[in-house]
Amino acid sequence: MGRYRVRVATGSFAFSGSTNQVQLWLVGQRAEAELGMQLRPTRGQMEDFEVDVSEDLGPLLFVKLQKIHLFLKDAWFCNHITVWTFEKSMEKEIVFPCYRWVQGDGIICLPEATAWTMGKDVQGLFQKHREEELEERRRLYRWATWKKGILLSVDAKSEKDLPLDVRFHENKKIDFEGTLIAGMTEIALKRTYTLLSSWSSLEDFDQIFWCSKNTLAKKVRQSWKDDDFFGYQFLNGVNPTVLRRSTSLPTRLVIPPGAEEIQIQLEKKLQEGCLFEADFSLLDGIQPNVIQGERQYLAAPLVMFKMEHDGKLLPMAIQLQPPCSSSPVPPLFLPSDPSLTWLLAKAWVKNSDFQLHELQAHLLKTHLVAEVFAVATMRCLSGMHPIFKLLIPHLRYTLEINTRARTKLISDGGIFDQVVNTGGGGHLEVLRRATACLTYRSLCPPDDLADRGLLGIPSALYVHDALRLWDIISRYVQGIVHLHYSEDKVVQNDPELQNWCREITEIGLHGAQARGFPVSFQSRADLCYFLTMCIFTCTVQHSGINQGQLDWYAWVPNAPCTMRQPPPTTKDVTLEMVMATLPNIQQACLQMTISWHLGRFQPDMVPLGQHKEEYFSGPGPKAVLSFFQEELNTLEKEIVARNKNLDLPYEYLQPSRIENSITI
């Protein structure tokens, strides 16, 4: 019994408030009390009221709330409910996080914020609540097979089928759809503007290059033909995931007669330990697209590089297709070839890199992997679970952006079908092949970068920043895990957590235990490593892979989305051949627009670690988050200072530019 002060906090984005009245109950260990019809929640407001309760409720466990609509039925976004009690003249604050839409006239039950694993809830005070909550979540969030052989996704035909709690908020929806319309309008303008113009020289791409404000995009336009600029991109460009240090000459690298000199050079660099390669064999045999009746073409190149003492990565040789018994030995294209021949060979490499970047590194290894984490988290972890509270800020908007990708980008008639040479079904085969070789190690930079022989290279800025961020996130995760798991046995005996792990590996990732993913956690260390990978993937890796689309894809010849003629098999290349091969005006315009749309800074972006939702309570988690933010701030300053001395600053992994989840 006694006096309670209650605060109701409503979300601040559009339509968060409600004209309906809200009914509240306090639920304690000994009794519950109805607080009566109290208020109509107002957007962005915290509204307080006081009540006297006659019953002895005991320690508060839940707040229950219900929205009562008389006429208009609307949805209310409740941030949290806070209750102050006065015990022995001491004021005690108890927080009940919500951060969900309250719609309809159902009763929502909010447990108090202390994170509980089932093992800790020895009295079973919350067991029924967790069971009911997970039953409802499993009904709302179901696995679906969008295409066989690809990671499972959420069961939603379009974003409209998604639960309201995971939808874009109004401001995000308006921005996303509004910029798409603006982009499509720009294409129409460019088409009109270029209707009568020529498309016969590389400079003609200038007619549609409208990125005058983007310094790096202008640098790409200026330097894309240079070999050191070409090599730089494999270290610090939009796709730093293909390059690896050679441990032997690749078996596919058959030296054609008369090219013995290059073999000597390659072997010398190999012996010196500074030979590198980028192999696009995953594209071998993929069926090319047909766009508006015109057949497109694909290659599966291999590029050999040498790392110079000054850190520059220079291409030494390009083989555009793997050798096959029924054809002559494929030619090796060399920097000493005629300039247009060498340029076209490099363009073929960049077209292939476009495919693996967008389909394997971006869509599969960030978006679709993050979706598996999101669906498994909603299905297996109750809202009280500490790992739910840790991860949920890093899953914001991911289900919607991925559903939109499935319906607009890689769908029948989507962007890939319209302008990409793996479109028309080849892109799905690339996704299947990439899924089949998706390993746990490849998602963990300490393993992946070591496996690719990329440690200790001063000019590898992505590598440096990624490893620093991995360590910082690792300490953040350990801080939260050690607060809630006192020893390995507690991890082993947490059924929600073990179900979560199993559902990710065996279901979402498509039987990925064969590729190194865990089916259970045996120790806190196992758990921390996996959670670090989850957060790194949903934040750092996506930012490193997504942001650069605007900079590196705006000048279309640097990363052609499609190729309209077969790869050259001789060294006689003319400008006409080059222009007939690169994307046409329409394809180039769409590439620029989509790259801009997907690579631009999100106006409502939440930087890494800066989420405002307080799912945890108590000083412990707050201190861990605060230390995480301090470490990120220190790294921010380090990267800004380093970039000041670079001709080409590497900014994609600057903490302030890393989004807290995959939202685009």
Ligand SMILES: CCCCC/C=C\C[C@@H](/C=C/C=C\CCCCCCC(=O)O)OO
């Ligand atoms: C050509 C670039 C392809 C990028 C694919 C990689 C990852 C997915 C991407 C998410 C995209 C989500 C939605 C795209 C909408 C496309 C709009 C199509 C225009 C239209 O409405 O027709 O990560 O950023």
Ligand SMILES: [Fe+2]
């Ligand atoms: Fe993305």
